Amino acid sequence: MTLESLRNSIDTIDDQLLSLLNQRMELVRQVGELKRSSNTVIYRPEREKQIIDRLQQMNDGLMNRSAIEAIFLEIFAVSRNLELPERVAFLGPEGSFTHQAAESRFGAMSAYMALPTIRSVFESVETGRVRFGVVPIENNQEGVVLETIDLLLEKDLSIAAEAQIPVHFTFASQADNLASITHIYSKDIAFRQCSKFLKDSFEGLQAELIPVESTSRAAKLAALEPNTAAVCSHIAAKLFDVPILFDNIEDSDLNRTRFLILAKNFKNQPSGSDKTTLIAKLANTESPGVLAEFLQEFNARKINLTKIESRPLREGATFRYWFLIECEGHSDEPALQEILNHHAAEVKLLGSYVRVA
Numbered sequence: 001m002t003l004e005s006l007r008n009s010i011d012t013i014d015d016q017l018l019s020l021l022n023q024r025m026e027l028v029r030q031v032g033e034l035k036r037s038s039n040t041v042i043y044r045p046e047r048e049k050q051i052i053d054r055l056q057q058m059n060d061g062l063m064n065r066s067a068i069e070a071i072f073l074e075i076f077a078v079s080r081n082l083e084l085p086e087r088v089a090f091l092g093p094e095g096s097f098t099h100q101a102a103e104s105r106f107g108a109m110s111a112y113m114a115l116p117t118i119r120s121v122f123e124s125v126e127t128g129r130v131r132f133g134v135v136p137i138e139n140n141q142e143g144v145v146l147e148t149i150d151l152l153l154e155k156d157l158s159i160a161a162e163a164q165i166p167v168h169f170t171f172a173s174q175a176d177n178l179a180s181i182t183h184i185y186s187k188d189i190a191f192r193q194c195s196k197f198l199k200d201s202f203e204g205l206q207a208e209l210i211p212v213e214s215t216s217r218a219a220k221l222a223a224l225e226p227n228t229a230a231v232c233s234h235i236a237a238k239l240f241d242v243p244i245l246f247d248n249i250e251d252s253d254l255n256r257t258r259f260l261i262l263a264k265n266f267k268n269q270p271s272g273s274d275k276t277t278l279i280a281k282l283a284n285t286e287s288p289g290v291l292a293e294f295l296q297e298f299n300a301r302k303i304n305l306t307k308i309e310s311r312p313l314r315e316g317a318t319f320r321y322w323f324l325i326e327c328e329g330h331s332d333e334p335a336l337q338e339i340l341n342h343h344a345a346e347v348k349l350l351g352s353y354v355r356v357a
């Protein structure tokens with residue numbers, strides 16, 4: 001086959017794809033009308049998961065799960081925009097890993113707002129300025145983001161979904177050889193996580209490591225100043241148009257960050273593979289066994305606890321705690337319902353949502 005005839009065949013398929021996508025969007029428009037008349041939510045992560053799972057199972061071609069996911073998440077984002085444009089706030093700046101996580105859920109077509117603090121993301125969802133907010137909750141090498149955990153207690157928001165992204169760093173610079181680089185910008189944590197690459201590549205060279213407040217800022221500086229470089233995310237290097245000299249320079253390729261997608265009064269239907277997050281403020285934790293007995297209720301019902309984090313209650317001069325608890329399953333399942341009912345006065349449900357492996 002010639003290049004021209006292959007391209008002609010591709011054009012024919014693209015025509016069909018576009019026509020099918022338009023037919024799909026017409027149905028989505030009708031779904032949007034139904035949802036508006038019954039006042040139900042547009043974003044249905046459990047339905048999106050169902051679609052991707054089904055497509056992956058019946059698929060026998062070259063597309064793998066990541067490819068199916070990448071394309072369909074964009075289709076869902078366009079669909080949701082058609083049903084009702086929804087704004088998404090994320091912990092900025094633009095090009096941050098949280099931006100990347102937000103795009104992994106809401107696609108490139110959604111309307112995004114970069115905000116300077118985790119608190120401002122919570123507040124913009126709380127006041128209804130945006131429908132969804134994306135914040136980091138933990139990194140598997142560095143631990144939890146305390147500000148997010150504390151705001152989950154302070155604010156009355158739901159968790160609509162979670163996202164996990166592998167944290168890859170790139171080395172970006174306009175310089176054409178490493179010896180001409182005098183300054184390398186990044187966040188201190190990124191320097192720490194890429195220390196092996198930096199040590200090996202700059203042994204005997206003069207480059208100075210300059211910590212700045214974000215890896216996006218580092219990329220911006222590397223775009224403005226010749227003979228400098230940035231250790232930053234892929235998305236930031238592309239955003240500021242700094243050539244990527246090396247990709248995946250982190251010491252551990254197991255480095256992942258988990259993000260929460262927050263919304264107001266949000267409830268997902270069970271998807272068959274869910275996770276639930278709760279806040280427990282147990283009475284009388286000074287008495288022996290109160291916490292152990294509470295946790296035992298999960299064990300007795302074979303509910304797997306996946307996380308427990310204690311934080312100070314900040315009530316008077318005491319050492320008392322509240323707990324952020326995560327477990328497998330959905331709050332509509334009878335076993336979890338029982339625990340929620342037993343402890344109705346002490347436990348607040350933040351949400352059940354599709355579990356990311």
Ligand SMILES: O=C(O)C(=O)C[C@]1(C(=O)O)C=C[C@@H](O)C=C1
Nearest residue numbers: 031042043044045047048076079
């Ligand atoms: O099925 C729905 O509820 C839809 O709104 C349609 C659709 C889709 O494009 O398939 C769009 C948005 C939802 O998050 C899930 C699915």
